[in-house]
Amino acid sequence: MNTVLDLLKPRLLSASNALLRSNKKNSFARIAMFGFLGVIFWTGVFIIFYKVLNYFQSVQDFGTILAMKLLSMIIMIFFMLLLFSNIINFLTHLYLSQDLPLLHALPISAGEIFTSRWLISLFDSSWMIFTFSMPFFLSYGIIYKADLLYYVAFLSVMIFMCMMASSISGMLVLFGAKILPAGRIRTILIMLGVLMVIVLVLILRLTRPEQLVNPDTFATVVTYLNSMQMPSSPLLPTTWITDAIKAGLNHQNKVLALNLALTASFSLMLIFINSLLAEKYYFSGFSKSQTTAKRLFYPLKSNNSSWEDFLNGLPRDAKAFAVKEIRTFFRDSSQWPQLFLMGALVAIYLYNFSVLPLDQSPIKTVYLQNLFSFLNIALASSVLAAVAARFVFPAVSMEGQAFWIVQAAPVSISHFLWIKFFLYYLPLLFLAEILIVISNVFLQVSSFMMILSALTLFLLVPAIVGMAVGLGAIYADFKSENATQVVTGFGGLLFMILSFSLIGAVIVLEAGPVYAILMAHLRGHKIAQIQIIWAIISFIMVFLLCALATFYPMHLGKKSLLPHQ
């Protein structure tokens, strides 16, 4: 056990050194900012659940059933999130970390290395879910006037649930590393990405959320109540966890004790089995992961043409960077699941617009369609900002330790950044325009709204990409083991805040004149001259704002990457 604790020390010391020895003023500001945002989010979650549960309580007979259904759904979601988060962390900590060869050269057993990494993964994967589950359970406790035992119960089952999810993930990862050919460990990540999409869709479908708010679809109240009260399988750990919390809420101490005992014993048994499996299989899996990674796909050889020919119009150095960027991106299998997820999100986004029951609305349809179309600009831009955060913001950091090649090359940093900009600008512009045009077609909006939406996105895309590349350069981390994670840091947060602020500002600037024009159109009135001037000034301001957001962060990014005095 002492060895395991020793193995945890580098992590603890690195964290404390990062905190104490870095620029104190800067690190304090970061902690304060993250802490503040965390508290706001935590409070927001609490208020939402408190209000929802309060509302449920006001619904006679159904209230408690709905609340309990929500409880089981949320616990299922927490469990799945923990499972996936643990798998990803396990893969990194057990097989991909750069310090592993050093650890395996030390006179310690593979089991001890596994246990120390298991503890780190358990913490990394669970702390956030654990922290943000608190307001959820707290709101239940307050609404149901639970006693101290409930709070002890939910804290205990949450800890056991985290341990359980971590152990199951550990077994899955051990098994995956054992059966897959050497060097294919990252393939698991691809499979996970696809699996995650499927499981998410399945969870959404299986919980049938639409039925919770639409009892009309049931023949009778009895069938509705029956379907809501349908018990989950007693063999599932999530059922024991849910039952333990329900028992805590309802002061059923014996039921609580039984389910708590089931949860605790099962999680401890899993840890025990996991350690046995690790002792036997971890090292061979690790050894396999250290061998040369073979390519999943070899390019089709063609003497006549290549996709690179499409880039022939670019200046030579720009083409070189573009080809390098595209190859690196698509050969990095950890990017693929993210692409699948993005594709799924876009499909869901468009699907939602296609099923909007506009004709059933009591509000005048034309008004509603145009209102939705206007809100759609904000929604599509937000999707774009999220995509940019994931793919564009880390683009500079993705150069990694090979950034010296760019620094030593006869290419200016400004040129390098603008190449990055255009590489992402074009596909994102295409994505944004597709999103907005197709969703507007589903909404059957007026041609004025269609042009306005397309034009606004046309201005917002370079602004968002410019901010992502520029801030990504300012907050670049070339030493990170996983450059895609830089977006979870301070710079990523700042980018998201600034992007949403920009989107908000553009919407606010456009809302007034657009409303005036639309209402005049709906009422058959002529647009007043003052409204035209107002519209022109607003759109000029939108243009200037977007231009500033495009160029200024790029300028700052260039300054920050240039060799400093």
Added chain:
Amino acid sequence: MITLTELTKDFGTTLAVNKLNLKVGAGEIYGFIGPNGAGKTTTIRMMGGIIAPSSGKIIIGGYDMSQNPVAAKQIIGFVPDRPFLYEKLTGMEFLRFCADVYHVPQNIFFVKAEGLLKQFALWNWADELIEAYSHGMKQRLILASALLHDPRVLIIDEPMVGLDPEAVHMVKDILKTLASKNTAIFISTHTLSIAEDLCHRIGLIHKGTLLAEGSLDDLKKFAKLGEARLEEVFLTIIKENTFI
């Protein structure tokens, strides 16, 4: 070809390079030696345009690195001490990338790339991803890429680290040939036998300051040693910490 004037790099807590003055002519191999932390890599990184000096000038082939970095870099072949590369490209793709960035004529690229890959024993690995290369293979690939555009100035930080004896021998031959064709070569190393075998002149840096400079014979005289190896000269000068 290389002129460093009063070159200084102050990291705030450490004065890494202190008023360094040196010149390297065309066809000359200049060895830059010194103990760990002496300021060798910092000097090399400033010469490659990777970090900016706190003060002083770097002139490469007549171009001022601070005023005209792109033109200066165009004539440099730069080899860092650690072979970080684009792991998801193949060796041949990486050379193509370098050729495009350094504007190597398209019509001669393939012949040059094939020649270099064969010379550095990487031809059979040309279509494999760099992530599958060993440390030594990556080092050889960087050397090959640095020579692709026929640089007039070659700046190499620890050229032999990670190379097998055969490759070391080959690199020595290549450097000598390049020097005979008027390429200025600046090598930083703490492998003294390399400096002894290869370099026309040697500069000895310690704690950021150039303590001694000249041919091996000059340094022996400076250290007041007769028939001695560079190692003894090095240790004597470092011990006495004498300024030029």
